[in-house]
Amino acid sequence: MGLPVFDKDLSEEELDRFVANATRASNFLKTVSHEGRLMILCHLVTGEKSVTELEDLLSARQAAVSQQLSRLRLEGLVIPRREGKAIYYRLADNRPKRILELVYELFCEDDS
Template sequence: MDFNLLRQGAEDAERLLKSLSNSNRLLILCQLIDGEKAVNELEDAIGIRQPTLSQQLARLRKDRMVDARRDGKTIFYRLASEESRAVIELLYGLYCSPNGPALARRLEYATVR
């Protein structure tokens, strides 16, 4: 395997993982799995205040995880790539889905206590 390609892939993966290292950013990305959403929709769904949401969306844009478009005064966001979608869907399936193994373990732990 070409080491330069491997290095570039590792750097791309590092950027993606750093972008995912914040729970608010993860919540935003999970909301975008179903498609484009306006900022006010994200704010209502996630329950974080607009300044924090804007800061996290700016980071996600910088990291090329989301794309934005403006329609009048409203800004809409969507996942920027299939890589973003694949990783978020995997994490959702593992940790958030009612059938996911992590959620099952958390529920089991809660009932034992």
């Protein structure tokens, strides 16, 4: 799968769709570009976690974790589930996992 060629003449409908997709991609990338949100997504790749579990894993205060989860929820990247007083989060789809795999490959794998 390669990148499409954009130097051809696009119809107005194709251009509108292209701009809408670019906006969606830009919002997604802005959301995952924050270190705290990126770390939350990394932990959620392994499965659903409670807010308390995420606080412990990130060594972060509840307010900070909740703020980042709120942004991830707003952008449609995570889905909450309430069980009693606990709230659990999971990835909404496979997009964050695919991005994180690439980020890991580019920045975390041992290049020796």
